[in-house]
Amino acid sequence: MFGQTLAIARNTFREAVRDRVLYNLILFALLLIGSAIFIGELSAGQETKIVVDLGLSAMLLFGAFIAIFVGVGLVYKEIERRTLYAILSKPIGRGQFLLGKYLGLNLTLLLNIVVMGIGVMAALVYTRRAWDPLAVKIWPAILLIYLELLILTAVALLFSSFSSPALSALLSFFVFVIGHFSTDLKALSDSASSATTRWLFRALYYVLPNFSNFSAITPTAHGINPGTRVVAGAVLYAVLYAGVLLSGAALIFRGRNFK
């Protein structure tokens, strides 16, 4: 059963790797990381900080683009090309199909993140013209970025299980933005005078993904690493939240009528 899921994941990975748009995005991100070297020269001694800030931000931004735009097309393309019927006629569950697609895209994202991470490392070493300890210290932050992208992919997959790609992309983008405002949702809940508003904001705070759990770019640029507990907590949160989203997506997808 898991072999079938892995087969779908492998095919999704292969398909994504062949996609030219993906290469363009990675190339653009690497160019941006490279440009950090030149921008850093305008920063009066803050070159490495700017390389890390710009590099990791580009990683998050382009990773989010890939997660959203590739993620929303995962299921839709199969329906559009009618290849889904051929797959589902085999002894493969709809939930397994979704999980396979999800794992395939995650593998693609992992490859992209590692390539971009090596790009940032190279930019740091080039900037310092020597080995920079930051080149190692950036990896916990990169792991957190990857975890955030795992959730975002699951969000995109959830929306694409019942909506058109354009709307799914828009909704996923909104979730990405709101997920970074989660601390404000909590503050709004604390300051609201009406009990209903307080309850609503509190519910939104807990139900929507809290991406501030994965924000470590700024302290990392100063060489301050997120602690082991923070990273472990973030890993657990990402697994649980992705589990919620994938279960929801599988539930909707199982109920869909493709006739």
Place this chain on the structure above:
Amino acid sequence: MKMDYLLVLILAVCLSGAIGLSRQLGQHRTDIADAHAQEQLYLNGRSARRMTLAFNGLAADWYWMRSLQYVGRKIVKYEDDHSGQFGLVDFSSLDLQMLAPLLDVTTTLDPQFIAAYEYGAVILPEVNPEQAISLLEKGIAANPNSWRLHQHLGYIYWQRHDYARASAVYEAGAKLPGVPPWMAAMAARMKAEGGSRTAAREMYEHLRESSGDPSVQQMVEHQLARLDALDELDALRQILESFKQRNRRCVTSWREVNGEVRRFKLDDTGAPVDASDAPYRLINDGCDVDFDPKSKVSR
């Protein structure tokens, strides 16, 4: 073939037109940039922090470079208007009203951005000391273990001749982990002889040692040159005084004391010169000495 020539011609004409128009617009843009230079920032730090999502570090870098460019543009404008080099000493003449808000947004977006606090600590005291103190206090609250921020805050209080507060700040900084031992010594010196030239020299030398910021280094070099010049003036005054006591008159030129002034750096006429190679000027009929009006050493 004719079509090709025509297309090349259209390309050349349009390109020249675009370049010409771009130059025109560029000149106009300079005026707009000047007008906007003093405008208030659209966003305060807290709003900017909210709006930048997870990219607050990157936004802080952008505001940081904007702060550097803001000061840089002001220096260029000053040098254009005064046809001379700005010595990085008298920042009050640059009218840097926007620097404090820019640095405030930078440090709200990234509270660990020590370089931004240090930059403010060097330039803001001459523009608005209260804003400089407030920036440094904000920095210390966000980075309680940064002894360098304590050092800068102590320096600001010392510049205001508030030696008691300077001493208290140095003392608080001296208790932090990894602090160099001279911080405690500076606390004591501030209390005992805050206004002395020795304390000033020590203050600047420690600033030079601890800061890697080129603007801090340059400012310190200027201030140390000023202290050297003040020491030289004192020594020259002593030479003039002893000449007066020996000869019951003041000197008519530096040549009369050339034996004594030989240990100073001299120009072609035998007059001692300061760090900017301007000769010290005899005043009060040769009984006293002062800086040359053309000297670039700050007074």
